[in-house]
Amino acid sequence: MAVSPSPAANSRPPQTLLQPRQVASAPATPADDPNYVRASGRIGSNLTDSLQKAGVPERIGREYVNVLGRAIRLADGLSVEDKFDLVFEPGPKGRLLYVGLDRVARADVELLKWTDGKTMVWIDGDGVGGEQSQGMRMPVNGRVTSGFGSRFHPILGYVRMHAGLDLAAAYGSPIVAAADGRVVAAGWSGGYGNLVRIAHAGGIQTMYGHMSRIVAASGTVVHQGQLIGFVGSTGLSTGPHLHYEVLKGGRPINPLSVKLAAAPAGLQGEKLHQFQGALRSLMVLPAGSAGIH
Numbered sequence: 433m434a435v436s437p438s439p440a441a442n443s444r445p446p447q448t449l450l451q452p453r454q455v456a457s458a459p460a461t462p463a464d465d466p467n468y469v470r471a472s473g474r475i476g477s478n479l480t481d482s483l484q485k486a487g488v489p490e491r492i493g494r495e496y497v498n499v500l501g502r503a504i505r506l507a508d509g510l511s512v513e514d515k516f517d518l519v520f521e522p523g524p525k526g527r528l529l530y531v532g533l534d535r536v537a538r539a540d541v542e543l544l545k546w547t548d549g550k551t552m553v554w555i556d557g558d559g560v561g562g563e564q565s566q567g568m569r570m571p572v573n574g575r576v577t578s579g580f581g582s583r584f585h586p587i588l589g590y591v592r593m594h595a596g597l598d599l600a601a602a603y604g605s606p607i608v609a610a611a612d613g614r615v616v617a618a619g620w621s622g623g624y625g626n627l628v629r630i631a632h633a634g635g636i637q638t639m640y641g642h643m644s645r646i647v648a649a650s651g652t653v654v655h656q657g658q659l660i661g662f663v664g665s666t667g668l669s670t671g672p673h674l675h676y677e678v679l680k681g682g683r684p685i686n687p688l689s690v691k692l693a694a695a696p697a698g699l700q701g702e703k704l705h706q707f708q709g710a711l712r713s714l715m716v717l718p719a720g721s722a723g724i725h
Contacts, residue, residue, distance in 0.1 A: 607643065608657045616629050625664065644664025
């Protein structure tokens with residue numbers, strides 16, 4: 433299970449995956465249970481060794497690495513200064529409850545294992561499923577006028593990285609969500625103009641810029657194909673089009689290369705409140721304490 437990180441910089445206390453005993457009705461919070469153990473620390477040159485030194489059982493450590501590997505690319509997604517953070521139940525049948533990774537200059541990982549009374553799923557900190565399952569769709573009917581990569585910016589007048597796709601479409605054309613997810617931002621954002629940002633499964637985020645009008649509201653769950661706004665030319669734009677951007681682990685990637693399929697659309701209402709309460713209760717557990725008697 434040896435996993436050696438890249439030497440890149442990244443550091444803070446990681447976030448984690450959580451597998452509580454919660455069900456849709458009144459669950460007990462992890463802070464109420466004396467048998468939860470939290471372990472965190474610097475990844476260093478070898479994640480496996482660091483987990484063992486922190487007192488994480490080998491079986492739990494393997495599961496932590498496995499779940500983390502489904503959220504980010506371990507080959508280039510770790511650095512020696514990143515920090516792991518996990519919560520588990522001690523004992524031979526203990527479960528991994530929460531798995532987090534705090535990364536320097538990159539998006540953190542924060543996952544909680546959740547049950548609806550029937551199946552267990554990994555949910556990220558936004559209450560969205562943490563594993564990929566279906567394909568993404570193009571958010572607007574239009575032609576690609578500028579691709580992903582370096583280009584001469586028509587307004588700024590110099591060559592710079594173009595982190596997404598420009599999709600030309602008529603002013604007022606509908607823009608839809610590329611996949612299921614949760615809206616994490618909706619409003620004005622500098623050169624992007626009117627922008628919507630959606631968090632999806634697997635650490636993916638999508639951004640939709642230069643809108644004439646925004647329909648989606650921040651904090652709401654949206655489904656693939658759901659209307660989120662209309663094509664415009666706000667911000668640094670020379671004409672009506674959609675700037676469509678995809679980020680993986682906080683870094684822009686070519687939208688045409690993404691094969692995302694959102695897992696469950698996300699928790700809502702009372703279930704979301706229960707989930708957030710369980711996550712908060714885990715985050716107050718001191719590392720290395722939590723009831724080992």
